[in-house]
Each structure stands twice: as structure tokens, then as C-alpha cells.
Amino acid sequence: MAQQTQIRELPLIWMRKFLTPLVLLDIDKDGVMGYEDHMQMAESIIKAGNLTGEARDGIYKIYKHYCESGTSQDIANSSSLANQLLTIWKERDNPETVGKLFEMFSRSCEVLCLDSSGFMTFDNYMIFWNALGIDKRFARMQFDYIDTNGDGLISREEFAKAFIDYMLNIDENTSNRFFGPLINY
Numbered sequence: 360m361a362q363q364t365q366i367r368e369l370p371l372i373w374m375r376k377f378l379t380p381l382v383l384l385d386i387d388k389d390g391v392m393g394y395e396d397h398m399q400m401a402e403s404i405i406k407a408g409n410l411t412g413e414a415r416d417g418i419y420k421i422y423k424h425y426c427e428s429g430t431s432q433d434i435a436n437s438s439s440l441a442n443q444l445l446t447i448w449k450e451r452d453n454p455e456t457v458g459k460l461f462e463m464f465s466r467s468c469e470v471l472c473l474d475s476s477g478f479m480t481f482d483n484y485m486i487f488w489n490a491l492g493i494d495k496r497f498a499r500m501q502f503d504y505i506d507t508n509g510d511g512l513i514s515r516e517e518f519a520k521a522f523i524d525y526m527l528n529i530d531e532n533t534s535n536r537f538f539g540p541l542i543n544y
């Protein structure tokens with residue numbers, strides 16, 4: 360039988376990167392970012408962006424689909440914070456989950472820039488940042504990190520790729536702060 364990965368085997372930088380959103384977005388503070396928390400995140404994005412109609416429904420649909428179907432549902436249904444970290448670690452090698460996350464962030468980006476011809480301006484990006492309640496002072500640095508071609512706009516692909524980089528990169532010098540400054544752990 361294959362040995363289960365232990366928490367102590369995870370790279371510290373990676374743990375800090377994922378503890379950051381899990382703690383930030385565990386709104387009901389039961390230790391895991393579960394279904395309700397994902398729905399809350401969807402609602403926060405909708406509120407921050409004053410989204411209505413198609414944009415609002417699109418966001419709910421993406422988050423529901425992520426929590427309720429296929430391999431990604433194991434992440435939302437984790438039993439504890441440690442278990443959730445280990446599940447994300449395991450799923451980062453799973454093309455189905457990675458594909459779904461790419462789609463989730465790509466679609467979120469699309470919804471957040473319905474008013475700006477498919478690209479996120481800095482103002483559109485702030486909807487995401489404010490929805491998560493991250494310190495505004497760090498937003499520009501992360502915006503510039505995501506904007507890899509330096510045209511001052513974030514494309515769907517740049518946004519989703521930045522998240523996938525966040526999930527896969529274990530370089531301790533990475534400056535990707537997709538969910539803001541890392542928590543100390």
C-alpha cells in the first residue's frame with residue numbers, strides 16, 4: 360500500500376501559500392474551506408463587483424461545480440485543515456483538478472471583466488482582491504506579477520496561469536502572492 364504523504368513532508372513555502380487562502384476564506388472558522396465558504400467567496404465576488412444576471416449566475420455555477428463534482432469535490436469536503444492541505448497537495452498532480460481550477464479562475468476573470476472587453480483592468484482586478492478582503496497596499500505588486508506580458512491588463516490566461524503557478528511552484532523564492540501576503544507558519 361502506498362504511504363500517505365505526511366504534513367511534515369510538504370514544502371514549507373507551499374504550506375504557507377495554501378494556508379493563506381484556507382485560513383482567509385474559512386469564514387465560518389471550522390478549520391476547512393468547505394462548501395459554505397466557497398459559496399460565501401462566490402457571493403463576495405458578486406457583491407464586490409455588483410454582478411447581476413449572467414455574471415452573477417456564472418460565478419455561482421463555477422463554484423458549485425467545483426465543490427460538487429469530480430475530483431475537486433474532495434478538496435471542499437476535507438475533514439480538517441491538515442487533511443485539506445494534503446488533499447490539495449495530492450490533487451495538484453491530477454490533470455482533472457488542475458484543469459478545473461484553470462477553468463474556474465479563467466471563468467472568474469471573464470466574469471470580472473464583462474465590462475472591459477475580456478481583459479482585467481486594475482479596477483476589475485480590485486473586485487477580486489476586495490472580495491477576499493486582502494490588504495490593498497499589496498494589490499499592485501501582485502497585479503504586475505500576474506501581467507506577464509506587461510501590457511497593463513490581465514488576460515484570462517494570465518490570471519488562471521498565475522493560480523496554477525501558485526499551486527505548483529515550490530520555489531521558496533517565488534513572489535507569487537495570489538491571495539496576498541503569506542501567513543506566518
Ligand SMILES: [Ca+2]
Nearest residue numbers: 385389391393
Ligand atoms: Ca469552513
Ligand SMILES: [Ca+2]
Nearest residue numbers: 506510512513
Ligand atoms: Ca497582460
